[in-house]
Amino acid sequence: MSYETSTSPAHSTQWNLVSRPSGEPTSANVEKVTIELPALAEGEVRVANKFLSVDPYMRGRMNEGRSYVPPFPLGEAMTGAAVGHVVESRTEALAVGDTVQHQFGWRDVAQGPASAFRPAPRIPGVPLSLYLSVLGITGITAWVGLTQIAKIREGDVVFVSGAAGGVGTMVGQIARLKGASRVIGSAGSPEKVALLTEKYGFDAAFNYKDGDVIGQLEKAAPDGVDVYFDNVGGEHLEAALNSMNDGGRIAVCGAISAYNSSGEEKGVRFLGNIVTRGLTITGFTMTNYGHFAPQFAVDMTTWLTEGRIVFDETIVNGIDHAFDAFTGMMRGDNIGKMIVKV
Amino acid sequence: MSYETSTSPAHSTQWNLVSRPSGEPTSANVEKVTIELPALAEGEVRVANKFLSVDPYMRGRMNEGRSYVPPFPLGEAMTGAAVGHVVESRTEALAVGDTVQHQFGWRDVAQGPASAFRPAPRIPGVPLSLYLSVLGITGITAWVGLTQIAKIREGDVVFVSGAAGGVGTMVGQIARLKGASRVIGSAGSPEKVALLTEKYGFDAAFNYKDGDVIGQLEKAAPDGVDVYFDNVGGEHLEAALNSMNDGGRIAVCGAISAYNSSGEEKGVRFLGNIVTRGLTITGFTMTNYGHFAPQFAVDMTTWLTEGRIVFDETIVNGIDHAFDAFTGMMRGDNIGKMIVKV
Structure with missing residues (x-):
């Protein structure tokens, strides 16, 4: 398996929220932009995202009002779960080629402090995208x-x-x-x-x-x-x-x-x-329940390796269609987890 | 203090539910009757009620539908919390003069198996009616x-x-x-x-x-x-x-x-x-929470004897006015606990 090599300057294509939807979100509420990424600072990693998650709770974050997570700021890339490979690293904690899960979704290239990226160990026979669903x-x-x-x-x-x-x-x-x-x-x-x-x-x-x-x-x-x-x-x-x-x-x-x-x-x-x-x-x-992750991982890894869990994914291809994936998910077009494959 | 002496045959004036109210209960839904009580069987006691409770939940029991307590049967005396003195006893468990709390309210004389009556120990300076409210x-x-x-x-x-x-x-x-x-x-x-x-x-x-x-x-x-x-x-x-x-x-x-x-x-x-x-x-x-009674009694007896609890009672006099007391309570006429003094 080969990984992209980082080029400098690197770019990221990302989805910004530009206005708050009233009712159903439309393409007028978002904008796809490609930005130049700054060079990595000491302690940071750059990650090529492979799969992005789109989820119902994101609709709540598009509103201004109080919710269980703060609203997405306007004019910035939205966030969400993602999984990818480290392509450049300025930290001992993560090496190029490591698989990680993190919250810098809605973009094809993510970067930030190593602490924001958690290892996503490969389980034999289990697709990486499951870190956005069954294992996530x-x-x-x-x-x-x-x-x-x-x-x-x-x-x-x-x-x-x-x-x-x-x-x-x-x-x-x-x-x-x-x-x-x-x-x-x-x-x-x-x-x-x-x-x-x-x-x-x-x-x-x-x-x-x-x-x-x-x-x-x-x-x-x-x-x-x-x-x-x-x-x-x-x-x-x-x-x-x-x-x-x-x-x-x-x-x-x-x-x-x-x-x-x-x-x-x-x-x-x-x-x-x-x-x-x-x-x-x-x-x-x-x-408020993240502390159950280890207990959950034991149950789920056991069930997955015993073949006792089945799952469906609806995969939409390309960062360009991330917003379509989101609105489709809100309409109920998906069967199983809606995933964007970068 | 003196207690009534039982006469034989004894009578009880009681409130029967005769039809199920639609909306606010009216006097057409109930009937006040005086019945002759059977002689006490072995193991039973007869109690002269001193105070009766009227409570919001009784409205639910007047309906036919499923509720957390079964509906009041039609043509029978309604029930509810009451406190009184034993006036006749055919059990070793309770003696004439004992103060008891029980569920045979909506009547002036109650009788039944001793197991249906619990002692209501007198606490110095605390009125007996509090067994229907603060202590009940x-x-x-x-x-x-x-x-x-x-x-x-x-x-x-x-x-x-x-x-x-x-x-x-x-x-x-x-x-x-x-x-x-x-x-x-x-x-x-x-x-x-x-x-x-x-x-x-x-x-x-x-x-x-x-x-x-x-x-x-x-x-x-x-x-x-x-x-x-x-x-x-x-x-x-x-x-x-x-x-x-x-x-x-x-x-x-x-x-x-x-x-x-x-x-x-x-x-x-x-x-x-x-x-x-x-x-x-x-x-x-x-x-489902009756098992907390001992723990509650410790807290409440302590607070009462320390003078840290104040209370109000709205007392309606006479068994004849029990239903008026109930409808008044449902309208919100009472301040503090609505009590019927027999």
Whole structure:
């Protein structure tokens, strides 16, 4: 395997946020620019990115308001998870050729202090892009939500919305591996619904675009739901609240359907069940749960090497199409993790 | 002190539920009847009730639907907390003159197996009616919600809705005793608001009937809210969600304002903050937390004997007015715990 050799001056093609979207982001909100990179300072590395991640939470960062991560500054390159090879190094910590994961996505060449780049050890038979999904934030989000937030127990009935997405497919599989008695998912197309039961081992799945999410979940969960992993909010959360069993636990991981709503927010009904059924609803972002990474890595590496995890990736080729990949992911075009291959 | 002597046959005046209310309960839904009591069986006691409790949760029991406690059966006396003296006993466990607490409220004379009656030891200087409030379900609900559900920490800013009610006034005081840095309450009249800051030691209070609950809470909590004790739901929950700090905890204890709504339910907005701020919302009823009673009793008896707890009772005289006491409590006529003195 050969790696690019650094040329001087080096350039990076990157995506800047130039205005804050109102509703759905459009190409008018971003700009692709190629900049000349400064020479490396002592202690820094330069990395040729191989894969970039586009994720729902980035939509939140495009807004000005308070969120769990600060807004993307205007006029600068956006950030996000990425994995690549070191092509130049002015630190003992990392050598040219090392594989690293980091947060300088949305560009083809990244550079910065060595401390911002973590080694991404190659696992035989496992593609490097999995550091952006199964082995990365997607996998650990599913794992933390189920084990630490929803405190999954053997025999639980588990429901996950957005089930065909990167996190959703992991939630379904981890739930099964942790002893769930029944795993139910919702998705937005007949193809995705079929994939859930045929490939990902879900016991039941339904298409929320067919309407009556409440009724569809009732039918899919005749014995109620013990754990709901919420990727969606809105009507899905109402359906879950309606079907939850006593002592049920809801882990709220995102609310894609609300991110784009700039108008009047629609409220969520059935919150009275929180009291009558003794439910717990907990929101979480990985910001506060990074310390579970080692414990997660043990579980996931074991499952991957035992062949007990399947996954899908939707790969969009070229840094030029990174924004298309993002908007496509927000529309739900992807199956499994949406990845940009540089 | 003298106790009534049992006459045979004994009678009990009791309140039966005869139809299920739609919306606000009216006198057409209940019937006051006087029945002849059967002679005591072996192992039973007869108790002359002295004080009866009327509580918001009883409204839920008047409905047919699933709730955290089964519905009141139609055509039978309703139940609820009560305290009284044993007037006749066919068990070694309890003697005539013993003071007991139990669940056969809504009547002036109760009888049943000794196991259904728990001793209510007299504490010098503490009125017997406090077993229905500070020392009873009201006090332990506040204590459990703050210490076990919301996991209050020293320095927390605590907000409680329905603050002038039985549970609310306890929440404010226990929050302070557990080290809250700021205690905020909402209530439904200027008199109640004044009582909160002047008598119960709240740092700030506002009248939710003045409108703009969201804005009023923002003003009362310039540094945000860490713990919200929710007695109300609806717009108060929205206001809390809007003002919660990162890692905030919401204990949901009831939703009085929703109990009477038989029409289309209004949804709650701002649930997106559950994720962005990493909030936890937990519903609870005392059904699952009774095992904390001994721990609670130590705290509360200590505070009472040290004079660190103040309380209000609104006492309605006579079994004949028990239903008026209940509807008045639901309307918010009471200050502190609503009690029926038999």
